[in-house]
Amino acid sequence: MTLRDAISTDSxxxxxxxxxxxxDGEDFxxxxxxxxxxxxxxxxxxxxxxATLTDxxxxxxxxxxxxxxxxxxxxxxxxxxxxxxxxxxxxRLRRIEIVNASARYITFDHAQFNNSRIIDSDMPDSSFxxxxxxxxxxxxxxxxxxxxxxxxxxxxxxxxxSLDGITISENMRELKGAELDIAQSMAVVRALGVTxxx
Numbered sequence: 001m002t003l004r005d006a007i008s009t010d011s012x013x014x015x016x017x018x019x020x021x022x023x024d025g026e027d028f029x030x031x032x033x034x035x036x037x038x039x040x041x042x043x044x045x046x047x048x049x050x051a052t053l054t055d056x057x058x059x060x061x062x063x064x065x066x067x068x069x070x071x072x073x074x075x076x077x078x079x080x081x082x083x084x085x086x087x088x089x090x091x092r093l094r095r096i097e098i099v100n101a102s103a104r105y106i107t108f109d110h111a112q113f114n115n116s117r118i119i120d121s122d123m124p125d126s127s128f129x130x131x132x133x134x135x136x137x138x139x140x141x142x143x144x145x146x147x148x149x150x151x152x153x154x155x156x157x158x159x160x161x162s163l164d165g166i167t168i169s170e171n172m173r174e175l176k177g178a179e180l181d182i183a184q185s186m187a188v189v190r191a192l193g194v195t196x197x198x
Contacts, residue, residue: 001014001016003028004026006031007028012031014034016036016037016038018037018041019038019041020040020041022041022042024045029048029049033051038059038061040059040061042062043066044066045064045066048066050071052071053071053072054073054075056077058081060080061082063078063083064082064085065086066085067087069087069091070091072092074095077097078097078098080100081101083101084105084106088106088107089109092112093108093114094115096116098117099117100119102122103122103126106127108126108127109127109129110129110130113131113132113133114134115134116135117138119137119139122141124144127146127147128148130150133156137156137159140159143158144162144163144164145164145165145166146163148166148168149174153175158184159181162184165190
């Protein structure tokens with residue numbers, strides 16, 4: 001079975017292995033995908049809104065401008081994927097991993113993270129506004145110019161990640177309880193318009 005078969009037969013997609021397929025612009029909204037893997041598959045501008053994904057691996061796939069809004073992901077891995085402009089707005093993300101992703105302009109606004117990790121990725125000019133999180137790690141990742149407005153940074157591990165030019169609220173409530181290293185703290189201060197002398 002392929003994803004296209006699942007759509008045409010209106011059935012769940014289970015135990016699928018695909019390599020090199022092109023699904024650009026396809027509509028996978030509301031689809032259930034379980035125990036599957038996809039390698040070098042193109043999902044550019046595809047719709048996964050309200051989809052449910054469990055135990056799925058995406059390796060070297062293209063998700064440019066794909067829409068995962070209002071989706072539910074459990075134990076899903078995105079490895080070395082192109083994720084520019086992807087939207088995970090209002091999605092439930094449990095035990096997901098995003099590793100070595102190219103993901104400028106990615107959006108997680110209002111998403112719920114649980115036991116998830118983002119590692120070795122490029123996510124400048126992206127948005128994590130008003131997310132909720134439990135055990136979220138963002139490691140060795142470029143977060144330059146990212147929007148964190150109304151997101152509590154306390155409890156997020158930012159080890160070796162860049163926070164240059166981030167956007168937070170005027171009252172800076174997002175920073176309460178946050179644990180940042182010296183370089184990250186200085187980057188946040190500069191983002192607030194403070195000039196560091198010496």
